[in-house]
Amino acid sequence: MKIAVCPGSFDPVTLGHIDIIERAAALFDKVIVVVMANSSKKSLFSVEERVNLIKRCFNREDIEVDTYGGLLVDYVKEKNAVAIVKGLRAMSDFDYEFQQALTNKSLLPQAETVFLAAKGKNMFLSSSMVKEVCSLNGDISRFVPEMILNDVVKRCKGEKS
Numbered sequence: 104m105k106i107a108v109c110p111g112s113f114d115p116v117t118l119g120h121i122d123i124i125e126r127a128a129a130l131f132d133k134v135i136v137v138v139m140a141n142s143s144k145k146s147l148f149s150v151e152e153r154v155n156l157i158k159r160c161f162n163r164e165d166i167e168v169d170t171y172g173g174l175l176v177d178y179v180k181e182k183n184a185v186a187i188v189k190g191l192r193a194m195s196d197f198d199y200e201f202q203q204a205l206t207n208k209s210l211l212p213q214a215e216t217v218f219l220a221a222k223g224k225n226m227f228l229s230s231s232m233v234k235e236v237c238s239l240n241g242d243i244s245r246f247v248p249e250m251i252l253n254d255v256v257k258r259c260k261g262e263k264s
Contacts, residue, residue: 119225
């Protein structure tokens with residue numbers, strides 16, 4: 104079984120994330136979406152809440168959602184994954200992600216990094232942009248999955264889901 108890990112902060116998960124995850128699922132037998140803790144970012148949702156939001160977006164046997172707080176390559180090795188899947192929106196993403204891919208390859212030579220280019224309609228889409236638009240009472244319904252839209256809007260307004 105070919106397993107891929109799709110890591111990210113997913114705060115919140117966007118339609119761009121969903122697209123990358125679904126496309127990865129078409130390439131691999133199983134995709135593990137792993138919510139990574141990123142202490143340098145101020146989070147809108149807790150790690151556990153992000154896991155639950157992503158789970159609500161998928162009802163598939165081939166997509167699993169998990170969380171991990173350590174080194175990504177350790178998680179990849181633990182899960183016997185063959186690939187790390189990352190979405191790319193722009194050249195600025197590539198510079199950072201390429202450096203990460205080279206570091207990961209150095210630490211775990213048997214794991215490949217697979218880059219999937221964002222679809223044109225998602226090239227600008229980021230969790231940060233969603234939070235900014237939402238915090239200013241903008242319409243984010245074209246940016247996040249419908250089943251979590253109300254949770255994101257409520258949280259942006261400072262309410263608990």
